Amino acid sequence: MIKNVLAKVVLYSFLVGLCGIMIMPFVWIVSLSFRDTYSPSVVFSHFFPRNPTLNNYIKGFVDEKFLIWFLNSVFVTGVATVFCLFFDTLAGYAFAKLEMPGKEILFIFLLASLMIPFSILMIPLFVTFKFLGLINTRIAMAIPPFAYIFGVFLMREYIKPIPRDLLDSARIDGCGDWGVFFRIILPICKPALATLSVFTFILTWNSFVWPLVIISDVAKMPITIGMATFSTRLRAWGMISTLAVVGTLPPVVFFLALQKYYIKAIVLSGMKG
Amino acid sequence: MPRQITTSLKWKRNVRRYLFILPKLSMFALVYVFPVGMALFLSFTKWNIVGKPVFIGLENYINMWQDFIFLKSLQVTLIFTFIRVPLTVFFSLILAVLVNMKIKGRSVFRTIYFVPPVSAVAISAVIWKLLVFHPQLGILNHILEFMHFPPQDWLGNPNLALFSIIIFGIWWDVGFYMVIFLGGLQSIPPVFYEAAKIDGAGSWKVFWKITLPLLVPVMSVVFIMCTVWALQLFSEPYLFTYGGPFYSTQTLVLTVYKTCFKYNKVGYGSAISMFLLLAILLFSFFELKYFRKKAFEY
Numbered sequence: 001m002i003k004n005v006l007a008k009v010v011l012y013s014f015l016v017g018l019c020g021i022m023i024m025p026f027v028w029i030v031s032l033s034f035r036d037t038y039s040p041s042v043v044f045s046h047f048f049p050r051n052p053t054l055n056n057y058i059k060g061f062v063d064e065k066f067l068i069w070f071l072n073s074v075f076v077t078g079v080a081t082v083f084c085l086f087f088d089t090l091a092g093y094a095f096a097k098l099e100m101p102g103k104e105i106l107f108i109f110l111l112a113s114l115m116i117p118f119s120i121l122m123i124p125l126f127v128t129f130k131f132l133g134l135i136n137t138r139i140a141m142a143i144p145p146f147a148y149i150f151g152v153f154l155m156r157e158y159i160k161p162i163p164r165d166l167l168d169s170a171r172i173d174g175c176g177d178w179g180v181f182f183r184i185i186l187p188i189c190k191p192a193l194a195t196l197s198v199f200t201f202i203l204t205w206n207s208f209v210w211p212l213v214i215i216s217d218v219a220k221m222p223i224t225i226g227m228a229t230f231s232t233r234l235r236a237w238g239m240i241s242t243l244a245v246v247g248t249l250p251p252v253v254f255f256l257a258l259q260k261y262y263i264k265a266i267v268l269s270g271m272k273g
Numbered sequence: 274m275p276r277q278i279t280t281s282l283k284w285k286r287n288v289r290r291y292l293f294i295l296p297k298l299s300m301f302a303l304v305y306v307f308p309v310g311m312a313l314f315l316s317f318t319k320w321n322i323v324g325k326p327v328f329i330g331l332e333n334y335i336n337m338w339q340d341f342i343f344l345k346s347l348q349v350t351l352i353f354t355f356i357r358v359p360l361t362v363f364f365s366l367i368l369a370v371l372v373n374m375k376i377k378g379r380s381v382f383r384t385i386y387f388v389p390p391v392s393a394v395a396i397s398a399v400i401w402k403l404l405v406f407h408p409q410l411g412i413l414n415h416i417l418e419f420m421h422f423p424p425q426d427w428l429g430n431p432n433l434a435l436f437s438i439i440i441f442g443i444w445w446d447v448g449f450y451m452v453i454f455l456g457g458l459q460s461i462p463p464v465f466y467e468a469a470k471i472d473g474a475g476s477w478k479v480f481w482k483i484t485l486p487l488l489v490p491v492m493s494v495v496f497i498m499c500t501v502w503a504l505q506l507f508s509e510p511y512l513f514t515y516g517g518p519f520y521s522t523q524t525l526v527l528t529v530y531k532t533c534f535k536y537n538k539v540g541y542g543s544a545i546s547m548f549l550l551l552a553i554l555l556f557s558f559f560e561l562k563y564f565r566k567k568a569f570e571y
Contacts, residue, residue: 014371015371015372018368019385022386022389022444022448029400087300088297093293094293100287100291110301113301119505119546119549120309121308121312122526122530122546123529123542124308124543125308126533127315127539128303144304146297146304147305149297149301152297177293205393208508212511224395228512231399231512240403244400248392248397251392251393252388252391252392262391266456267452267456
C-alpha cells in the first residue's frame with residue numbers, strides 16, 4: 001500500500017518536473033521580454049521583473065522590423081493554409097470517391113514524396129525560382145507548402161468512410177461532382193479541416209530552411225528568419241526575448257485551441273506510416 | 274445510374290475529375306518531381322549559377338571523397354544520428370509508457386510535453402542559446418557554478434558542441450514521438466493485458482513480451498522518421514554554431530547549403546545532396562527490413 005503511494009508520488013514528481021523543463025524556456029522568455037537590462041546573475045534569480053517595461057515591445061515593433069516579420073509570417077502561413085485546405089480536400093475527395101483511371105498508382109507516387117528530403121530540393125527550387133524571378137518574394141515562401149501531400153492523405157482517409165448512399169442520393173437530386181463536393185463533403189469534413197489547418201499552420205509558420213534560402217531582403221523575412229538575423233545583435237537580450245514571444249505565441253495558441261485535432265493528425269501519420 | 278455512358282462522355286468525365294487534383298498535382302510536379310530531376314542533372318555538372326552549367330560527369334562524386342569538409346560533415350552527421358535516434362526513441366517510449374499509466378491529468382501532461390515540437394526550431398534554438406547554453410547567462414553554467422564545477426563553453430568547445438545540440442534536439446523531439454507512441458500504446462487491445470494478468474505475469478514481463486512486440490510497427494515509424502530527420506539536420510547546427518567550432522557540428526545539409534550559397538558550387542552541392550538522398554533511402558530501407566523481420570518473428 002505504502003509502496004504504491006510512494007511510487008505514485010515519485011512518478012508524479014518526475015512528470016511534473018519534466019513539464020517544467022519542457023516549458024521553462026518559453027515561460028522565462030516571457031519574463032525576460034519585459035525587462036530592460038540585466039546582468040548575468042540576475043537572469044534566473046527572480047521570475048517577475050522588478051521594473052516591468054514594455055520598452056522591448058515598443059522598440060521592437062516600431063524601431064525594428066518585428067511587426068513586418070510578423071505580418072510576413074501571417075501572410076505566408078495564411079496563404080499556404082487556405083490553399084491546402086481547399087485543394088487538399090478537393091484532391092482527397094477525388095482520390096477517395098471519384099473513379100478515375102490510374103488513381104491508385106498516382107496516389108502511391110504522391111505518397112512517395114513524403115520520403116524526399118528537403119535538402120535535395122533546396123538547390124533546384126532555388127534555381128527554378130531564380131529563373132522565374134521569384135527570389136525575394138513573399139509568395140515564393142508559400143509555394144512549397146502548396147505541394148504538401150500529407151493533407152491529401154489526411155482528407156482522403158477522412159472522406160473514404162462517407163457512405164456511398166449519401167453521395168448517390170445527392171447525385172439523384174441532381175448534384176454533379178462539384179455539387180457533391182460543396183454541399184455534402186465539405187460540411188462533413190469540418191473536423192478534418194480543423195486538423196489540416198492546425199497542421200499546415202504550424203508547419204508553415206515554423207518553417208526555416210526554405211525562407212532562409214529564398215529570402216535575403218530583410219523586409220520580406222518571416223519571423224523565423226528575422227529571429228535568426230536579429231539574434232546576432234549583441235546584448236539585445238530583452239528584444240530577442242520579445243521576438244521569441246511573438247514568434248512562438250501564434251503556433252502555441254493555435255495548437256492549444258485545436259490540440260485535439262493536431263494530436264490526432266500526428267497519431268494518424270504514425271499509425272499509417 | 275445510366276450504364277451506357279459513351280466513351281467520349283466517360284473521357285470528358287475523367288478529364289473533369291482530374292481537374293480536382295490538377296492544382297495539387299501541378300504543385301507536386303513543380304516542387305518535387307522537377308527538382309529531383311534537376312538535382313540529378315546538376316550533380317553531373319559544374320555551375321556557379323552565372324552562365325551555363327558545364328557537364329563534368331562523375332567528377333563531383335569522385336572529388337567528394339577527397340574533400341575534408343565533406344568527410345568531416347559525413348562523420349558529424351553519422352555520429353549525430355547514431356546517438357540521437359536511439360536516445361530520442363528510448364526517452365519518448367519511456368515517457369509514453371509513464372504517461373499511459375492510470376494517472377490523473379494524462380492529457381495535460383501530453384499537451385505540455387507537446388509544446389516544444391509546436392514551437393519553431395529556429396526560435397527555440399535561439400532561446401536555448403540565450404537561456405541554457407550561454408556561458409554567462411545560461412542556466413547550465415549557473416547550475417555548474419552552484420555545484421562548484423567549472424563553467425563550460427557549451428557551444429564553443431568542439432568536444433561539447435555536438436553534444437549540446439543533441440540535448441536540445443531530444444528536448445525538442447521527445448514530446449512529438451511520445452504522442453505517436455501513446456497512440457500505439459492505446460491501440461493495443463486490453464485483451465492481451467487481461468490474458469497476461471490471468472496468467473499471473475508481472476508488469477516487467479508484460480512490457481517485454483506483450484507491449485514491445487505489439488509496438489513494433491509504431492516503433493519502426495518513429496525510428497525511420499527520427500533517422501531521416503537526424504540525417505538531414507540543418508536548422509540546429511546553423512543557428513547554434515553555424516557548423517563550428519572547427520566543423521565539429523557541420524552536418525551534411527549544412528555543407529550542401531554552404532557549398533551552394535557561400536561558395537557557389539551548385540553542381541558539387543547537388544552531388545552531395547544526391548549522396549544524402551541515397552544515404553536516407555538506404556537507412557530507411559534497412560530499418561524497415563529490420564522491423565519487418567521483428568514483426569514477423571512476433
